[in-house]
Amino acid sequence: MENTIIEHMHAIVDEHIDAKDLNKLIKLFIQEKSQEKSPWSTITRCTHFMLGGNSPQIDRIAAATELIMLVQDIVDDLQDQDQENKPWMQCEPAYTLNAVLAFLISFFGELELLQGNHTRRLNKEISKIISRSINGQQKDISNSIETVDDYLIMVQEKSGSIIRLACYMGYASLDVSPQTIEHIDALADYAGLIHQIQNDMNDLNEIDNKSDLFLKKCTLPILYLLESEDTSFPLLKPFYQGRIRLDELIENKEAWLTYIDKSGCIEYSKIVQSICITKAEEIYEELLAIAPWKEKFRDSTYGSFV
Template structure:
């Protein structure tokens, strides 16, 4: 995050939370996200710039993007019960919940300052932002409730879970620009979904090859590469199917961890996932061709599809 984004986040944290311990803890969470080199605010700012925006309020909007995304990241870690190195997972859970509430309260409170009815003040419609957040929550529910059975289910879930968040980060930038045509907005929304799918597949491929508890197999998730694995596992690696069906315990499955990782590498699931990822990247690049070249566009590409 850029220095002015961090300073803006700290400003609103100081305004809303004067209890010293909670104020300090929330800033620890922010700094952890900064160490990760979070790019959410860069997406908001670069979209604003590449579409011709020049609002002096864009850095405030970008800071709010980081605030709400950090709250959602923390919720995701609590639901998955992993990422134990993060300060919001190592502190008392009650403190983490207060931190999440703090970020959400700050986000909604500051969002209202954009919607004063003053024609000289750019607006960020709360209803549209809430709709995008609700879609992301819907996608998260699909991810954790075991309803994903097919590749189509997976793509729909990712469009809602990851794509809606990319769309939100973009919206926080382009909503501050007047007179954008609907066709341009529709292309940017489709681009957001493509970027979300590209990023999620990349994360899922990486998580499947991990040796620790964050490996998605241990959580019995059904990501794109895992759906591919499960098709052949009854014949090729039956203990995986048995584990997913609850006929083998996690402890017994862990005894076959190295064999399972070897099966993952030999199965072709990683290559298949990368092919699907490449198809969405090709579509994203075609959509980007409709946007004039600029340094802002270069920055947007760098922080999204690389």
Template sequence: MIEPRIVEDMQRIVDKYVAERDLNELLKAFIQDKAAEGSQWSNITRYTHDMLGGDSPHIDLAAAMTEIVLLSFDIIDDLQDEDNKGKPWMVSSPAYTLNGILVFLFAFMTEMSTLQESNSRSNPQLMAKLGVLLLQSINGQQIDLNDSIVTERDYLTMIEKKSGSLLRFACSMGYLLIPDLDQRTMDTMDQLANYIGMISQLDNDIRDVLRFDVKNDLLQKKRTLPILFLLMEKDDNFPYIQQYYSGQLTYDQFVTRKRECIRYIEDSGSIEYCRIIQSLHIDQANQLFDSLPGIAPWKEQFKGITFGRQQAQKVG
């Protein structure tokens, strides 16, 4: 969950940059919704910093800015997918929501630039690296939107860019505040974050393919890993997924088969296949994690909120 002091810092930033009362109140509603959801982004930033021996007085600001930036990316994702209809950013005026996204992103740029200028001990890579990571995630999101995923490799490349880059961003917000951190440790953290992002995205895609509501990836004709598996399966007894994706079945016709579709997915082996791929990424993440220096209890807490649950399920 987001710690109360981080929520207060996020609200303080809104007060600092937004004088218009209606937009100010709207952005604070966005923040409260995200806080109630139980976001872990700020904790990832803080635990990265703490486990690698950081002691920056600016870590709370960095954690708050991590939450603000990734909240803006969540909002953009919902606008593009047209789901999560009950969220305050989906029910508000689209023009207001877009202004809110701009406020969050420009506040991040301003705050982090000011921090870097005022802190001679900050890493000179700070803003350049963070910007590159966010741009990589946008490129991954575009691949997810433009229906260009055909193979497993396409999918894995997409989630590394889209999700891995955001995990790298959250970790970088923590370790780039540590002066003189060695390059090997930073490179290892980057690789680990990539794997964690991919592990998490696989979890999401497995869950989403089994739910038959507006969040279902099948209904939106997305090409996630479990769906790629299903599209490659030519089963004359259940041709409806291929027919829906090719346009032979309408949305309404496909939805009427949702119960048998879920049973088909559960029996198809697609979930087991995705878990195997996820397991390989968990093994890689563990190797990298074990090679990292780390201070207790922060190292264990970092693992607990990133890929500890998936590892426990794998072992089980």
């Protein structure tokens, strides 16, 4: 994350949070986040410039994007109870919750300062995007996914909406055609699917960590395995049915890794992912946007998979 973005994030926090201990804690969270290769501010800026924007406030807007995305990361970790090394997982839960509220207030307060007459429309659209993501997140954590179609809808809502929000922060103040918005929303949803499917495949090897398997989530490769007639690894279905414990799976980790390698679930997931990449490329070619920012937008969303 660029120093300019971090400085703006600190400035936003300073304007809204006076309590010294909370201010310090929030900046610790920001510092932790800054160590990652976060794409969100880049997506906001690229969207803005590729659609003809030239706002002198765009770095500040991009910093606000990073703030709301950090909230999403924190909440996700709290729900899954993983990432135990993160500072928001190590401090008192009440402090973390207060930090989340502070982030939200700072984010929405910043919109008032940045968008002026657009604030009412802006708040409504952002609320719709965030609500869509929450709906997807709820479907994910409640383990209500039963079919591939359920999964695809959930990921678009949960992950696609996050990318939609980063894009919206870039074009909210611009006069953008409905067709362009439709293209950007579709690209965001496909990018969310592409990344989530990759995460799902990677997570198959993490059987002894707090992974999706640990939480009994029905990811794309897991759905394939649950539908399979292959009985060479008979523990998976009983585990998802609650008839055996996770430690019994962990004891058979080598057999599990051999099973997923031969089962076809990775190949199946890669095929679905490749279809998403193809669809994204088709929409990208139709998107009317300014170079080189259009290319940079693609790089920051799904370009590493092309």
